[in-house]
Amino acid sequence: MTVVRRTSFEGVNCSIAQCLEVIGDWWSPLILRDAMFGVTRFDDFQSRLGISRNILTDRLDHLVARGVLERQQDPQHARRWDYRLTDRGRDLWIVLTAMREWGDRWAAPDGPPVAMRHDSCEHTATMVPACSHCGSQLRPGEIHPEPGSGATDPHFIPRRD
Amino acid sequence: MTVVRRTSFEGVNCSIAQCLEVIGDWWSPLILRDAMFGVTRFDDFQSRLGISRNILTDRLDHLVARGVLERQQDPQHARRWDYRLTDRGRDLWIVLTAMREWGDRWAAPDGPPVAMRHDSCEHTATMVPACSHCGSQLRPGEIHPEPGSGATDPHFIPRRD
Numbered sequence: 001m002t003v004v005r006r007t008s009f010e011g012v013n014c015s016i017a018q019c020l021e022v023i024g025d026w027w028s029p030l031i032l033r034d035a036m037f038g039v040t041r042f043d044d045f046q047s048r049l050g051i052s053r054n055i056l057t058d059r060l061d062h063l064v065a066r067g068v069l070e071r072q073q074d075p076q077h078a079r080r081w082d083y084r085l086t087d088r089g090r091d092l093w094i095v096l097t098a099m100r101e102w103g104d105r106w107a108a109p110d111g112p113p114v115a116m117r118h119d120s121c122e123h124t125a126t127m128v129p130a131c132s133h134c135g136s137q138l139r140p141g142e143i144h145p146e147p148g149s150g151a152t153d154p155h156f157i158p159r160r161d
Numbered sequence: 162m163t164v165v166r167r168t169s170f171e172g173v174n175c176s177i178a179q180c181l182e183v184i185g186d187w188w189s190p191l192i193l194r195d196a197m198f199g200v201t202r203f204d205d206f207q208s209r210l211g212i213s214r215n216i217l218t219d220r221l222d223h224l225v226a227r228g229v230l231e232r233q234q235d236p237q238h239a240r241r242w243d244y245r246l247t248d249r250g251r252d253l254w255i256v257l258t259a260m261r262e263w264g265d266r267w268a269a270p271d272g273p274p275v276a277m278r279h280d281s282c283e284h285t286a287t288m289v290p291a292c293s294h295c296g297s298q299l300r301p302g303e304i305h306p307e308p309g310s311g312a313t314d315p316h317f318i319p320r321r322d
Contacts, residue, residue: 009187013274014191014194014261014264014274014275015260015261015262015263015264015265015268015269015273015274015275016190016191016194016257016260016261016264017191017264018264018267018268018269019260019261019263019264019268020187020190020191020260021268022268024186024187024190025185025186025187026170026181026185026186029177029181029185030175030177030178030181033175033177036306037306037318037319038319038321039319044319088267090301091263091266091267091301092263093301094259094262094263094288094290095256095259095260095263096177097259097290098255098256098258098259099176099177099180099181099256100175100176100177100180101176101255102176102180102252102253102255102256103175103176103177103178103179103180104176104309105252106179106249106252107176107179107180107182107183108176108179108311110310110311111309111310111311111312112176112309112310112311113174113175113176113308113309113311113312113313113317114175114176114306114307114308114309114312114317114318115306115307115308115309115310116304116305116306116307117304117305117306117307118292118294118295118299118303118304119303119304119305120295120297120303121292121294121295121297123292123294123295124294124307125292125293125294125295125299125304126293127255127290127291127292127293127299128290128291128292128293128296129255129258129288129289129290129291130288130289130290130291130298131279131282131284131286131288131289132286132287132288132289133279133282133284133285133286134279134281134282134284134286135289136281136282137291138279138286138288140251140252140254142279142280142281143277143278143279143280143286144277144278144280145197145198145275145276145277145278146275146276146277146278146285147274147275147276148265148272148273148274148275148276149271149272149273149276150269150271150272150273150274151272151274151275152274156274156275157198157275158198158199158200158205160199
């Protein structure tokens, strides 16, 4: 399937678009998933993802250019390069966790392929979205969008009739 | 820019891939963002996103087929259709919120375009990922993947050396 994509969301004042600018294709989130699993080598990404070398090179270059992965020469093998998450990349763990858990809830009839262990309490856990102010659980009907400090378009959040 | 995509991740036993199967392109998350803002009409999606009618039709059909939006005839206008989130679609709010807040942290130099108000405490809030078992904040260094109840491939989570 061939799709024509907009060249860039760079100028769009929306933080979801800015996140898509980094991970907005099918492969990038799976590459980042493997990076979070500790995968660093080109050949390991390739064999795990079953992806062509061309596409993988293109996606890794993109993720390096966007500052979420960094390329480092393997000290033992001058011609081998490692790809490691930057702080900016590691911080995407919440996005990937939210995606994984949505898939677990709605598209994993045989159970979650991967679970998450919380080291400090030693239990298998899921992520509960809590309010940064009051600490109680955030629920979709109890939150509403409002203009942020960087808002530029007064009509961006539509009025609810 | 033209990219060739894998046809489907349907058979891949990974919940991130299953989530991408639904929202894994640039436009779908922005369509869902607008749906969460309360946008329902084709023309409103189109004018807000600046997207061609062809692509928008294709993406809406995809989201309806995947069960995250449903199409309903407008009772006042026989030829007008509304698109509304299903429960499955509404549950993607955590993914979109995680994407938005990542963009706010790393790609919004002038401040967040959109903030989130928590109705029950009446404060502007961000989402804190909390552990479903102990309730404390989840931090990336303190969580580890483990095989879930639906795991099929013993090598899917690589051993850390």
